[in-house]
Amino acid sequence: MNNLIIAKFGGSAIGSDGESIPQIIERIKDLKIDSKVITVFSAPLTIHDGKRRSLTDVILEQGKNAENGIKPSLDIVKTCYQKIIQLVNEENKENCQNTIDVHLEKSQKALEDALQSKEFADETRSRALAFSGEILMSHVMNHILRSNNIKTDAVEFDDWPIITDNNIESTNFLKSESNEKIGKIEKLVESNQVVTIGGFIGKTVDNVTTTYERGGSDRTAADLGILFHKKYETSIDFEKDSSVVSADPKIVKDGLREVFQLSYNEARLAGMFGMKILDPIAIKEIVEHGVDMPIKITNIKNPEKITVIKRQLDEQKGHPIKIVTGKENCAIFRIETNSIQKLLTSLDKDKRYSEFIILSPFTKDGVELSRILFLDGDYVKRNEKYFLGFDSLATITYNRGVITLIGDEMWRVQQVASRTSAKIGESGLNILNMDAQEETSRILIVVEDAEENIRKAIVAVHEEISKINFI
Incomplete structure (x- = not known):
């Protein structure tokens, strides 16, 4: 059975206006040596008024403006992508720019709908977020990877494999319905070294755009693992700016210990109670579907530093309180x-x-x-x-x-x-x-x-x- 790594890159891994993408490219080159790779991308970050912000928050702000009768603008979003596109070579730049324009038109249309209805909710909200953030970022990364001689392709939203229920803004994964839709992404995985897809976003069986809760790109990675674990030797790799330590380093400055292994239960509890390791619902879904696959939390700046999350742990020698x-x-x-x-x-x-x-x-x-x-x-x-x-x-x-x-x-x-x-x-x-x-x-x-x-x-x-x- 061939290896498959599902690698998730969040906003902090991408960096402000894509500043850390060269690091991502090198990681993907390493990951694809011995494995097929599906990359899951969150919306990028940007700098606005001197503050670091997610494009998700930018769009939510514009949606609120639309509800209040203020004309929404995508200027901040466009500026971010114009900086990221500088990483695309001349051969791919025109196609990449066209992709950006098409997706942002869809996002703008959703915001205009909100302005007209004075309501930024449900599918209107989901479309505005999807086509300005995660889905668009996955397509832009597809062109960046091609510019670096990596054989890759992006999953189109028409072929989306993550099928969800009808809770539009805090949706739930449907495994059997998703299994019926994985044909296209299976072919992409077979014929490419790397496949790119946006996290956080789903669609119903009736093609209504949905979103998970914030942090939902972790769930997308887990859901793809659930769908592929019988077809490949599958593992999940969450690329972050550090592996797991014994407390939030923003709170505890001294005496932090590295955590080398966590059980599914420990990782889920830590996520529920404030540690930004991964979305605890991602672990819950893996467990509920009876899947046993290793998960890694990798320090993207120093990939040798990892925390492994497993159902059954090896013998533990460190402090029991992790x-x-x-x-x-x-x-x-x-x-x-x-x-x-x-x-x-x-x-x-x-x-x-x-x-x-x-x-x-x-x-x-x-x-x-x-x-x-x-x-x-x-x-x-x-x-x-x-x-x-x-x-x-x-x-x-x-x-x-x-x-x-x-x-x-x-x-x-x-x-x-x-x-x-x-x-x-x-x-x-x-x-x-x-x-x-x-x-x-x-x-x-x-x-x-x-x-x-x-x-x-x-x-x-x-x-x-x-x-x-x-x-």
């Missing part, structure tokens, strides 16, 4: 225990939503109450009516933050719960809730989400971990 992380903007939903199952079923079947953790229940006035920690307070606010429909007496508490420790074998660490909670207390933070479960090897510490609380707690706990003995 990561300390935290999440701001959480919410806690309290509901009578006899009503919770209907809500959980609906979240799974209707919303296809899983970014929450069930905390330990408690009893008050003879009534048992269950608690759900939602990791996105904004999602709960948008859906308050939906949640309260399951129990009119349920309550929601916002402005909560959570700190967690990641490690499947955390049970080997002595006094971990008492030592970490004491350290948070010494930092002047009030612990509102602590949830420790041996079965899930999980410790959650809830504090008020105010000022620098979460960051202070992460720094304090990370410093303490290295001092705690383990079996």
